[in-house]
Amino acid sequence: MEAKVSPKVANLEELFESLSHSNDFINYRGTLNEEVYRISYYRTLIDADELHQNILSKLTTLKVLSLQALQEMIPIENTLITRSPDEITDRILRGEVAIRLETDLDECLLINIASHEGRPVSIPELEFGIISPQEAFVEDFDINLNLIRQRLPIPEMKLTELTVGSLSKTKVGVLYIDNIANPENANTVIQRINDIEFDEILDGSYLAQMLYDNSNTIFPLFLYTERPDRIAAALTEGKVAILIDRSSAVLIAPTTLLEYFSAMEDYNMPWIASSAFRLLRMFAVVFSIFGTPLYVAVLTFHYELIPKDLLETIVSSRALIPFPPLMEALFLEIAIELLREAAARLPSKVGQTLGIVGGIVIGQASVAAGLTSNILLIIVGASALASFVTPIYKMGNAIRLLRFPFLIGAQILGGLGIIIIAMFLMTHLIKLTSMGRPYLEPIYPFRLEDWKDSLVRLPVKLFKKRPSNLQPNNKSRTSPKSKLTKKGKNDFYE
Incomplete structure (x- = not known):
């Protein structure tokens, strides 16, 4: 305000x-x-x-x-x-x-005659793609708006400019397509921004936390992206984009959980390949969350589930380890998180070297010293690697944190503890909303028509309707005369 x-x-x-x-x-x-x-x-x-x-x-x-x-x-x-x-x-x-x-x-x-000093448009850093456009937002409001309008040169795209922060006077723009987006979505965003009474807005993420339906969650409720093509795609679906001056990314609202596991490259390749890669990401996320807790639960309570051929290997690897599986797993998990944070805060060349050398040295030294087993080292390393496949960085942070409550539950009650924590997690996700829209849609509430672009990505010819979760004014994505779903004649034999 x-x-x-x-x-x-x-x-x-x-x-x-x-x-x-x-x-x-x-x-x-x-x-x-x-x-x-x-x-x-x-x-x-x-x-x-x-x-x-x-x-x-x-x-x-x-x-x-x-x-x-x-x-x-x-x-x-x-x-x-x-x-x-x-x-x-x-x-x-x-x-x-x-x-x-x-x-x-x-x-x-x-x-x-204001001076606009800043960096030029460069390639995306957090959402880099190989077969997708190589442009990313910068810290200039007008340049970011230009990148979006170049992709959607239509008069129906409306911009409402607001000023937030009594000291920072940060310019914020609410962008949407007038004849597609539901006015309730745009008005809700504008109303919440007008209700903010704070002295300084540092970045888009800073503003997003003030607009969340529920601030007590580790999941991002607004999609924070640096890609103009993702913003253009979201606007055509009926969503609202929030531009913040001096911020190198743009917010998308409302969003759903499954959107954070789709990359823009999914739409630039055949649907079978993109669906396979999307399912691979889902599997990687599940493994990243449950891999280490299942190891702790099996060794602590359910060792009878281990095959006899593998049991001897596990027993020999843990024969000289003085700690219970939970302490062993926490040591490695915290060590990897420390390496990841240290590498992110150092210059790029030094950070890459630290991440590689530090991981090898700590892993080998901990196994040689009898602090951890080599099997757990493999599981923790694979879990850490799997957490990087998430296209959206902030969702990757949430996945990293989820492992720790599951580890505690696995140590206390074994498999039952993992199930109880999973039930709490699902209850939390079901209750979450993004700008009043269900966060877990189309899983809950179940909407069959929105599954075409969720866990898998079906052929484009099936994308005739916009997501029903957004309740857009114009639900159809094709004109009445569109031949998108009709097969053309083979003129080779004519």
Whole structure:
């Protein structure tokens, strides 16, 4: 919610005097044709070349000095003449120049020459794809919006701009397709953003936590993506995108759990191959969560399930280990998490070396010292590897944390403990909603029509309807004359 930023002043002269207390604020006083004018701006926020080329050069050519004449002559859009202290302060702090005349110091011409310093569009880092577009969002609001509009050049795509943070004044944009998205989804997002009363919004993830239906969950309820093609696909389904200035990713709402296991490459390959890879990710996630807890449960309570040929190997590998299976598993799990966190915080080349060398050294040393068994080392290593297959990084974090309560349950009650924790997890997932929409859909509530793009990805010709979970205004994705589902004639024999 936007708050007033200007100090309590009697006139604009006091306002600019208060702003002058900062060393990077320029309050220049000049003379033209015996008339005095003043130019005020933050030198760290403006483009100095544009100031000299498009403003000062035009100012010196005026025969009669007036704000209206200067406004008509300057080749810059969105100039404004105002007397509002709040608007003047807000625009100056966003990189605009204020020009006043000595004859009327309470009237001000504002010109936008903000400097847009930032990195160019580059390849995705967290959602890298081999056979998909190699563009990712950057920390500039307008560039990110441009990347989306290039993919959806339609007038129906609407943008609502809001300002959040009484100190950061962060620009937030709510983007949706007017004739497709359900107005309730867009209005809910806009209402929740307007209700935020906080001083600083650091990033999109920061904002998302304030918009969640349930903040006491480890699962991401908004999909945080750096790919413009994923945003375009979500908008055409009837979802809402949230752009945040100075953030290198865009939020998608509402979302479902199964969406976090689909990659954009799934739609760039045959449906059989993409379905197989998606099922492989699902299996990897299940193994990552349950692999180590099942090892602990079997060794502690259900050793009769171990085949006789394998039992001798396991007994010999644990003969000299002084710790119970839980302590052994926690030691390796925490060691891997420490390595992963350390590698992520170090420079890329150093982090890669640390991850490889550290994993080998700690694993071999722990087995040689009799602290862990070599079989558990294999299971923990495979579980850690499986957690990386999740296309969305934040869902991978949730999967990493889920292993620990299952480990505790396996140590206390064995297989029964794992089942009890799984029941608590399913209950939590069933209760979760994203912008009021069920998070576990189409599993619960069960909707057969939405299974075509969930655990597997069926042929595109079956994608004739948009997801019913979103309740879009336009449910059909094909025109009445579409021949998407009709087979064409083979003209080879004609």
